[in-house]
Amino acid sequence: MQSIQDLSWEEYSALPISRRAECLSRTDGMPLHTIFAQQFDRASLDRLCDSATKIRAIAKSRAGMQFLQGLLFHKRAMIYFTQPSSRTFLSFLSACQILGLRTGEVRDASVSSEFKGESREDSIRTFSSYFDLIVMRTREKGLAERMAWALSQSKRPVPIINAGSGKDQHPTQALLDVYTLQRSFERRGGLRNRTVVYVGDLARGRTVRSLSHLLTHYEGIRHVFVSPSALRIGDDVLADLKDAGAQFEVSDDLAAWLPEADAVYMTRIQDEWDESAGESAKIDTSRFKIGPEQMRMMRPDAILMHPLPRRDEIATEVDSDPRAMYWRQVRNGMWIRTALIASTFDCLSRIDHWFRDNL
């Protein structure tokens, strides 16, 4: 098998995604660079979810926190977030802090030399000299992947974690969503044979694109994509599910699917991608919202998720319903991102040992 270092960008980028996934991962199947959801299989998902649960238990005690903070005390991470974000930014910052990593941040490319005409690639490559990990969120589709390839050619192949790239992928959100689903159903037969109903702006939302792929690794998941026709899920996502042999439906009737759902995954309208002013506002989204009436239509054991930030697609009255999982998703995100960073630096077996010996 050819390694990424031996491939030009043209050769690498022409490969099918399954081959690119191999190039970005280590021989043990865990990602070196985490760029897209297609890098994960069931074993790596189980490994990360299990590690996240161990880390959260270890972090409860002072001795446990001291152990975790020693794991990557000698490493530094750059959080390069040039697209607006506070929650994912803080989630990664907290994950780094739990593992003792020192961090530096870039939030605004206009205050760096990119403003003087330097290419984004050159800037990131320069910054990578100071750090051992780059966590990046950008508006630009594919930049994290291009940087992962570029840094792999260099003498210091610093790993990259994609924290959201354009309309395309958000692999760490998908990890936390899977972790939340897995925990929600763990005492009720597990994450299998479930109907997951995704709702909202499925054309431009990146979270559903990544999550639906990860869920192909779980047996008997039926995917239902519910949106106004103008915001319909992309054919590429449906083709991906078809290749994986998953069952799916596309609908514009939320009320019809609510009683069938085990999980309802709401998303906001992504109007920052509008091509003309007010384009999204013209779409009638009134039938794609959840309030107390819709909660009554859902099963008592179903769950309601949202990657946040929300607008009005979930009414605040719903927040106190025990089926609302979105605040838990946020907390789960911090733990699974901690597990992913620990895995990137090959620390998961040290975590297993500490857990076995002390808890």
Ligand code: ASP
């Ligand atoms: N926070 C998620 C994202 O970065 C969802 C959203 O912004 O609507 O894609």
